[in-house]
Amino acid sequence: MKKSLLLYLFIIIVLLNVFTYMYFSKELSFEKDKSAKMEAKYKKEIALANAKLVDANYFSLEKNENAQNYFNPENATKTIQVEKLIPFVTEKLMDLNANPKGNPFVGQDQIGANKFIINKVKVLNHRWIIADFSDGEYWGEVLIKYFVNEDETVSFETFESLLYQK
Known part of the structure; x- marks a missing residue:
């Protein structure tokens, strides 16, 4: 067992x-x-x-060689580096948010107590910027023309602005 x-x-x-x-x-x-x-x-x-x-990123200055060549032509004496241009232009546009009446390039007048400021910016090419803006209650998008002047300043012009419904 x-x-x-x-x-x-x-x-x-x-x-x-x-x-x-x-x-x-x-x-x-x-x-x-x-x-x-x-x-x-x-x-x-x-x-x-x-x-x-x-x-x-198809519509972006970083990937668009034709737009980059606008700033870096072969026969120019002075060229702009695109890597430095995008933050420079973005910073100049965002600095305008400090205006007491809001950013003047949003293309919209102040509606309520809050001012319209630009939140996000995308440089599309050598001439166009698309930006998102809001005042905390309303929001929209704006298409802005920009120009880099000879004295390395940037001038902006609002082309079209869109305000979404609440």
């Missing part, structure tokens, strides 16, 4: 070890397959996000 009990116990232990070994070896291959599938999925998502980013 004691021998058969020991034999059964030995068989159970061997079976447990075999099942444990099989479980852990299959788990490792399962995790490798799972991680490979996740990696492939994330690579596709990154490629898709990158393609969307390229499409979104």
